[in-house]
Amino acid sequence: MKHDSKHAQPQNLKTPCLVVGIFDHNRGDTNLDMLDQASEGALRRILKKGDFQGRNGETLMLYGLPGVAATRVLLLGLGKQRELTARSYGEAIGKAIRQLQEANVARAAIALPDEGDSYQMTRQAVIAAEAAVYRFDECKSDAKGPRRPLTQLTFATHDRRHLRRMQKACSHGSAIANGSRLAKDLGNLPGNICTPTYLAEQARKLARGKRRLKVTILEEKDMEKLGMGALLSVSRGSSQPAKLIVMEYKGGKPGSKPVALVGKGLTFDAGGISIKPAQAMDEMKYDMCGGASVFGAIAACLELELPINVVGVVPSSENLPDGNANKPGDIVTSMSGQTIEVLNTDAEGRLILCDALTYTERFEPAAVVDIATLTGACIIALGHHASGLMANDDRLAEELNHAGEAANDRVWRLPLWDDYQKQLDSNFADMANIGGRPAGTITAACFLSRFAKKFKWAHLDIAGTAWVSGNDKGATGRPVPLLTQFLMKRARVVD
Secondary structure, X not given: OEEEEEEOOHHHOOOOOEEEEEEHHHEOOHHHHHHHHHOOOHHHHHHHOOOOOOOOXXXXXXXXXXXXXXOEEEEEEOOOHXXXXXXXXXXXXXXXXXXXXXXXXOEEEXXXXXXXXXXXXXXXXXXXXXXXXXXXXXXXXXXXXOOOOOOEXXXXXXXXXXXXXXXXXXXXXXXXXXXXXXXXXXXHOOOXXXXXXXXXXXXXXXXXXXXXXXXXXXXXXXXXXXXXXXXXXXXXXXXXXOEEEEEEEEOOOOOOOOEEEEEOEEEEXXXXXXXXXXXXXXXXXXXXXXXXHHHHXXXXXXXXXXXXXXXXXXXXXXXXXXXOOOOOOEEXXXXXXXXXEEOOOOOOHHHHHHHHHHHHHHHOOOEEEEEEOOOHHHHHHHOXXXXXXXXXXXXXXXXXXXXXXXXXXXXXXXOOOHHXXXXXXXXXXXXXXXXXXXXXXXXXXXXXXXXXXXXXXXXXXXXXXXXXXXXXXXXXXXXXXHHHHHHHXXXXXXX
């Protein structure tokens, strides 16, 4: 979808549909006053009939409003005026966009409300609009989309002072939405299509014709030479070879230290010998959503041409039961030289991530963020609203927390105290790969912290936020918005 912004009074916008926000009890702003004046009071007379109350997400379609250039006017409820946020505005816009799709409206304009920050409101509206029109039907033989899909959305302001910020917001919002779409597409693909080899091919495709992006794919023989015994132990049970995907985005000054994003790329996780229950096991195709978010963030960097250096590292494998698969009690040696007793083969994400973290040392990163659907315990702790955050550096943790708030892609920090480390003690190796049921999310991060001592590091557990189940099953694209906001802030393109 194309997004743009313009300076115009709402009554003069020639568009198939004009979306206008109205607060509860039909309280309006300047946009409503202008439309009512142009229609000689017709709009207020309609509102007095009581069919529309302005509740958040409520809509009412009007046709042929006199004195108004738009063919249709869609009234959109924004709820209580004092409670309006970019987040709630985005939710309302999402409902409006879905109605426009049902009405076969190909182009529409949105009159930006006077309330709120024009940049944040516009950016969140762009992201919400793209999420509302997203469809994944690549694997359907007879996909039927809207007869006339929405292809253009114009954000209008009657105050010229907001225009530059709105234009910037459209650009940023589109890049975040496009990165999220890539992450969703990769996540929604089934495991028989989206294999480690397929992911590697998508990285090469992303870099094609892009001078700022260099892609290197390490094969299993390369990993063997590097001593990545932890990562390779996971892929032993699969016929699909593991890949270590390295994407170097070079948008900053030559020689400046990069930010490294390390994403878990388990394209299917059956649990190995510690096999998972059959119920909802199909959703384990989403175990590569951490890696998919790295793809999405790199894609956003390319679109925005961010002046920053970023390295994306995605260790990719399958975790299946086989005669060669890891067995509980096996001991493997990581690239760092530390040995690991594998007490549960379903705790495999940390095994591939630990070698990827050690590999990342060679880039001398300014900061490292790993992203993984790592523990079911994180869902028990935080539900599906916030991603878990743990870090060995307070300032980096604060950066990510602020980025999550700004991007409406929130995190919640959990402790990473040394007290938890002893739960990983092993009688036979340097450490075990699990620490028991108590504080499972934290002990998983404690495990990774042992491989992140040489840099500032943060861990995002996205097990509860990377996808939704049920009738609306699908990847969410999170935390691409958070990661992109974090990188934009580091690149100083946003406040």
